[in-house]
Every structure is written in C-alpha cells, then in structure tokens.
Amino acid sequence: MVCVQPASLADAEAIHHLVTFWADRGDMLHRPLGEVFESIRDFKVARDSGVVTGCGALHILGPDIAEVRSLAVREDAQGSGVGAAIVAACVAEARSLGIERVFALTYRPGFFEKQGFRVADVMEFPQKVWSECVRCPFFANCREIAVVLDLRQP
C-alpha cells in the first residue's frame, strides 16, 4: 500500500533532489527549486516511513485539461507501485475537478500506457506547446512523447 499525499513546503527540497537526480541522467527535464516552490500546490508525494520516495504534479492548463509532470520515483523504490499510485492520485484529483483530459510528455510512454494512457500527437495540446514548449531549449529536437488519458464519459 503506497501512501500518496499533497506535498508541503517542507517537501520541496526532496522533490527538487529527486527531479534533479533523474534529469541529470536525461530521463526528464530539470525544474529549478524556485519553480518547485511556486508549484508546490500541484505536487503530490509518496512517503515510506516519512521519507519521500516519489513525486509528481498535476498542473492545470485550461478549463478541461491538465498535465501530469515531474513524475519521479527514487531508484531504490522503483517497481513497487509508487509511480502508478502518484499517477492515480493525479487522475483522481483531475476527475474531482471535472477535467476532461490528462496528458503527459514523457520518455517513458510504456509506463503511462500501463496506467491507461494512449500515445497522442503533441499538437493535441496547443496550450502546452505554445506557452511552455516554445521556451524549452530542446523544443526543436524534442524527444518526449505525448500520452493522454480521456476522462470524458463515453
């Protein structure tokens, strides 16, 4: 049973450390500590005996769409359902807010497919591309893959 909770300001440095660890290895994009503080209300953390073992954020981009971002699990906690539990908590929050689509840009599309997402064209998310991606140094050579989960009723 993985415990996922809203992050507190006291978790910001642990979140920054975790994201930096994987970003240094090329698995995700860096997030400056200041940006983690600014978006701390977006973040959720998983804990084991009080220690942060994983993090992820649900960032709202519009009335019907949100992004799961900065998803990272400690190396020694991987493969035990932490990542899946954080994504599930983000999706549950999105549902409760009436959000229709949750997407992510990721180097690990297979992980998200296991959580019910499908691979998508990034241009399905113009809010992201034209507000944030254009400012990213990797914009011209982006290797991230878009994935989306549709929460609308069939």
Ligand SMILES: CC(C)(COP(=O)(O)OP(=O)(O)OC[C@H]1O[C@@H](n2cnc3c(N)ncnc32)[C@H](O)[C@@H]1OP(=O)(O)O)[C@@H](O)C(=O)NCCC(=O)NCCS
């Ligand atoms: C990708 C990541 C978040 C997965 O977290 P995790 O806690 O190890 O994953 P879980 O244990 O919750 O795995 C859930 C399921 O996804 C599968 N899975 C995990 N990583 C996967 C991957 N890279 N590709 C495909 N499937 C994967 C697991 O086998 C498991 O399958 P099951 O439900 O059939 O048992 C984690 O490996 C990580 O932090 N990686 C470094 C940062 C990163 O790549 N972030 C990705 C978002 S940008």
